[in-house]
Amino acid sequence: MSDFGTFLLYFAHALCLWGIVVSVVAINKNDLRAFRSAERSLIALFVLNLFSVSVLIASFLKDDFTIKYVYEYSRRAQPLVYKISALWGGMEGSLLLWEFFLSLYCVAALYLFRKKIFSLLPFASLIFFIVQGFFLFLLSFKTNPFAPLADAEGNIVSSKMAALIDGNGMNPLLQNVYMAIHPPLLYLGFVGFTIPFAYLISVVFAKEKKPLYLIPLRHWTLFSWLALGMGIIFGSYWAYLELGWGGYWGWDPVENASLIPWLTATAFLHTLFLERKRGLFKTTNYILATLTFLLSIYATYLTRSGVLQSVHSFGSEGAGVPFFLQLGTIFLGFMLMIIILSSVAAFYRYEVIKSFGKIKSSFSREAMVLYGTLLFALFAFIVFYGVTSPIFYRIFIGRELHNGVDFYNPKAVPISLALLLVMSIAATAPWVKGTLKEVKKNLLFPMAVGALSLLAGFLYLYSKKMWFSEVSQEKKILFYFLLLFFIAGFFMAAAVSDYFRAVNRIKKKTNKAVASFFLAILENPKRYGAYLAHLGIIVFCIGVAFSSVFQKSYSEILSEGEAFKTDGTVFSFSKLESDDFNQDIRNINQLKIWAEVDLFKDSKYIGTLLPKRVHYKSTLETNQPPSYEVAIKSTLFQDYYIILGGFDLVARKASLTLYVNPFVAFLWLGGLLLLLGGVVAFLPLKRVI
Amino acid sequence: MSVKVVIGITIIVGAFVLFFLSGGLKGGKVFYMTPEEFVTSKYNNGERVRLTGRVQIGSAKISTNKPEVNFILEDEKAKIAVHYLGNVPESFAEGIDVVAEGKMGENVFEAKDLIVKCPSKYESKLPEKKTENK
Amino acid sequence: MISAVLFILLALFLFYYVVSPLFEDFKKIPVCEMEEEIRKYEEANFDEFKNDLESGKIGEEELSELKVKFKKEMKDE
Numbered sequence: 001m002s003d004f005g006t007f008l009l010y011f012a013h014a015l016c017l018w019g020i021v022v023s024v025v026a027i028n029k030n031d032l033r034a035f036r037s038a039e040r041s042l043i044a045l046f047v048l049n050l051f052s053v054s055v056l057i058a059s060f061l062k063d064d065f066t067i068k069y070v071y072e073y074s075r076r077a078q079p080l081v082y083k084i085s086a087l088w089g090g091m092e093g094s095l096l097l098w099e100f101f102l103s104l105y106c107v108a109a110l111y112l113f114r115k116k117i118f119s120l121l122p123f124a125s126l127i128f129f130i131v132q133g134f135f136l137f138l139l140s141f142k143t144n145p146f147a148p149l150a151d152a153e154g155n156i157v158s159s160k161m162a163a164l165i166d167g168n169g170m171n172p173l174l175q176n177v178y179m180a181i182h183p184p185l186l187y188l189g190f191v192g193f194t195i196p197f198a199y200l201i202s203v204v205f206a207k208e209k210k211p212l213y214l215i216p217l218r219h220w221t222l223f224s225w226l227a228l229g230m231g232i233i234f235g236s237y238w239a240y241l242e243l244g245w246g247g248y249w250g251w252d253p254v255e256n257a258s259l260i261p262w263l264t265a266t267a268f269l270h271t272l273f274l275e276r277k278r279g280l281f282k283t284t285n286y287i288l289a290t291l292t293f294l295l296s297i298y299a300t301y302l303t304r305s306g307v308l309q310s311v312h313s314f315g316s317e318g319a320g321v322p323f324f325l326q327l328g329t330i331f332l333g334f335m336l337m338i339i340i341l342s343s344v345a346a347f348y349r350y351e352v353i354k355s356f357g358k359i360k361s362s363f364s365r366e367a368m369v370l371y372g373t374l375l376f377a378l379f380a381f382i383v384f385y386g387v388t389s390p391i392f393y394r395i396f397i398g399r400e401l402h403n404g405v406d407f408y409n410p411k412a413v414p415i416s417l418a419l420l421l422v423m424s425i426a427a428t429a430p431w432v433k434g435t436l437k438e439v440k441k442n443l444l445f446p447m448a449v450g451a452l453s454l455l456a457g458f459l460y461l462y463s464k465k466m467w468f469s470e471v472s473q474e475k476k477i478l479f480y481f482l483l484l485f486f487i488a489g490f491f492m493a494a495a496v497s498d499y500f501r502a503v504n505r506i507k508k509k510t511n512k513a514v515a516s517f518f519l520a521i522l523e524n525p526k527r528y529g530a531y532l533a534h535l536g537i538i539v540f541c542i543g544v545a546f547s548s549v550f551q552k553s554y555s556e557i558l559s560e561g562e563a564f565k566t567d568g569t570v571f572s573f574s575k576l577e578s579d580d581f582n583q584d585i586r587n588i589n590q591l592k593i594w595a596e597v598d599l600f601k602d603s604k605y606i607g608t609l610l611p612k613r614v615h616y617k618s619t620l621e622t623n624q625p626p627s628y629e630v631a632i633k634s635t636l637f638q639d640y641y642i643i644l645g646g647f648d649l650v651a652r653k654a655s656l657t658l659y660v661n662p663f664v665a666f667l668w669l670g671g672l673l674l675l676l677g678g679v680v681a682f683l684p685l686k687r688v689i
Numbered sequence: 690m691s692v693k694v695v696i697g698i699t700i701i702v703g704a705f706v707l708f709f710l711s712g713g714l715k716g717g718k719v720f721y722m723t724p725e726e727f728v729t730s731k732y733n734n735g736e737r738v739r740l741t742g743r744v745q746i747g748s749a750k751i752s753t754n755k756p757e758v759n760f761i762l763e764d765e766k767a768k769i770a771v772h773y774l775g776n777v778p779e780s781f782a783e784g785i786d787v788v789a790e791g792k793m794g795e796n797v798f799e800a801k802d803l804i805v806k807c808p809s810k811y812e813s814k815l816p817e818k819k820t821e822n823k
Numbered sequence: 824m825i826s827a828v829l830f831i832l833l834a835l836f837l838f839y840y841v842v843s844p845l846f847e848d849f850k851k852i853p854v855c856e857m858e859e860e861i862r863k864y865e866e867a868n869f870d871e872f873k874n875d876l877e878s879g880k881i882g883e884e885e886l887s888e889l890k891v892k893f894k895k896e897m898k899d900e
Contacts, residue, residue: 004826032852036844044837118855212864362695400721402739407717414710432885555756555776625779645776657776687870
């Protein structure tokens with residue numbers, strides 16, 4: 001099976017080379033035969049990749065340890081669902097999954113909205129073969145998931161031998177539903193950004209000035225943006241549940257790598273909208289499409305290649321591999337090639353991507369999108385700088401740098417608030433140009449509601465005695481909170497009044513009271529989808545603000561029967577229990593130790609939490625400590641979060657870390673609103689006559 | 690005033706406000722340092738750093754009634770006494786490599802974070818196991 | 824052994840599938856009939872503009888200006 005898989009990859013790679021040739025012929029000679037061969041090659045690529053993925057999954061299910069990748073990420077007793085998710089457990093399989101999604105998307109890009117973009121297809125297919133060719137090159141020659149397992153001397157393990165051994169098994173931290181979904185969801189997003197890039201560069205090559213391509217472009221971008229955003233939120237949720245440090249976002253380089261393209265993609269969504277509506281931002285869109293695509297590639301390289309953890313080498317492959325053959329160099333080379341290609345194309349065909357619209361007023365909605373785009377660019381740059389500068393420090397200065405919370409938060413917070421502010425003002429700003437009278441009329445109601453909301457928020461902080469810890473920070477943080485409350489009220493007022501105005505207008509036309517609520521949405525699904533998504537962002541930010549500033553943590557060592565009291569909350573440690581350690585570990589997957597902690601708030605029983613420590617075969621065999629399983633009790637305004645640290649089964653003692661995290665539910669709620677908004681935006685438009 | 694000028698001014702003013710609020714673009718860098726580098730004050734200027742080294746065998750004292758640990762972090766050339774108040778990571782043991790992030794206190798290095806590297810090859814996928822103490 | 828046979832069959836089939844269009848007579852890539860699409864696009868655009876006009880977001884003067892700009896872009900070759 002190892003050979004079969006490898007040959008599938010070689011064949012697919014060769015097909016990409018063929019595809020490049022026939023695409024070029026199709027473009028140069030306007031040859032339909034070459035074009036049809038190119039289209040068929042794209043379909044064939046998808047079929048080949050489907051076979052490759054199936055073969056690899058089958059190998060996992062059959063415990064085929066002749067394949068090194070299967071040996072590394074699976075074992076016989078591994079649960080079925082994690083044998084499948086082991087497919088994306090390491091770099092080789094992840095790249096295969098990426099390529100599989102890419103080939104699927106390319107076929108879809110060929111046939112969806114075909115009439116609108118038909119003139120672009122020969123050029124787009126060329127791009128598709130180039131990008132797929134890159135990934136298949138990596139898969140065939142550098143990171144082959146089908147590479148055979150070899151022993152320490154380099155002898156390939158035979159199938160007879162493989163039948164006798166057991167694999168390493170996937171890291172227990174990854175054996176979790178959210179972690180299983182997180183990478184594919186991210187990839188559905190990352191990979192999707194190839195299509196807008198391919199379309200736009202084809203627009204330039206084909207000198208296509210009719211803006212019909214905007215419709216598929218917006219659909220692809222929205223879909224990819226939504227998938228990526230959900231993937232990031234899933235990742236945070238997983239981190240919160242599984243990693244056991246009480247938080248959900250640590251500005252970890254791997255987290256940041258996925259955030260950067262999401263930021264540029266968010267800006268891209270807005271500038272695309274303006275190109276459709278006003279013919280503005282055409283050059284910006286070209287740049288953002290290319291940038292988002294490149295950043296997605298960069299993200300997967302950062303995440304999967306280990307370059308961020310490796311202390312001594314640029315490519316993380318060690319001294320044995322020459323510089324120009326290292327993984328990092330190949331990725332860099334590819335990205336450089338794309339930059340050169342898109343720059344040259346834009347330079348020679350600039351009239352194609354020149355905007356024909358104009359921003360007429362510095363306070364208009366168009367100008368707000370400009371400000372927002374600049375803020376997103378700044379945000380993306382700062383995170384990019386934070387992630388990349390340690391690599392440069394390491395290579396050129398020889399020092400190891402760590403950019404953590406103290407680097408990112410002081411920058412991310414004001415930028416995010418500025419973005420929220422621009423977003424809210426934009427909801428009331430007039431299109432094109434507004435008279436001062438109109439502007440005043442639009443602002444009055446939201447400002448009043450914003451002021452009320454600010455007051456309400458302030459009173460809430462005061463009533464809950466949520467004073468801040470350090471006096472020097474207090475004023476700035478208080479200012480941020482009040483601004484956040486004001487923005488929340490302001491935006492809600494603007495969005496809701498806009499919505500009700502539309503509902504009333506439709507009620508007058510149709511005389512249907514209840515239906516008008518839905519018809520209003522269908523009349524402009526993108527606008528109301530956007531309102532929902534923006535609302536989701538505000539809710540999310542409120543969650544972030546409260547949970548970061550007002551988180552309380554306590555570390556205690558308690559004996560069975562003892563309780564810990566703080567602020568009206570009581571953590572009562574009642575029992576320390578464990579599974580039977582004498583059973584045969586070959587037959588079971590886990591051995592657990594857990595503590596029972598009863599929770600009381602103001603003398604009312606809230607629930608019982610069971611923080612655990614879990615031993616897996618790997619931890620027992622290698623004498624490692626058991627992994628952590630956090631216990632969480634969530635209510636709308638508070639999360640109670642307990643980690644079982646050290647434990648003494650003889651002395652009946654446990655070391656517990658207790659967190660009280662306010663407003664965490666708002667994060668996930670905001671994420672849901674974001675998802676809902678995205679889905680609503682996809683609804684078909686139905687105009688009421 | 691032309692629209693372009695007003696927009697330009699808005700952007701510049703906005704940039705200044707952000708710069709001021711965020712405390713400058715460069716702050717918050719934390720460098721890794723070995724005990725030798727720290728002791729010889731090669732780069733040590735009182736800022737927060739991440740000390741990397743090995744836990745000296747025989748030096749670790751983990752409290753039994755309070756989550757805290759005192760130990761000596763060493764490399765070939767130097768030793769530093771470290772104090773950490775917080776839940777001690779399970780994988781913490783003498784003789785292993787750890788990272789202590791914090792600042793020099795009065796007599797000992799006060800660590801706010803204690804990070805033990807997971808000895809697994811999934812490093813590129815997993816963040817380090819860490820405990821935080823604000 | 825079976826995997827080798829399967830692979831060869833798959834390879835042959837895909838090879839045929841991909842190469843066979845080359846054996847037809849030369850034809851130009853047809854220019855897609857865009858009139859219908861352009862009409863739908865313009866209609867959708869003007870619907871949005873009318874929407875904005877009705878909800879008071881733009882004025883008549885801006886509307887006619889936008890109409891002219893967009894029509895120009897659709898006509899350019």
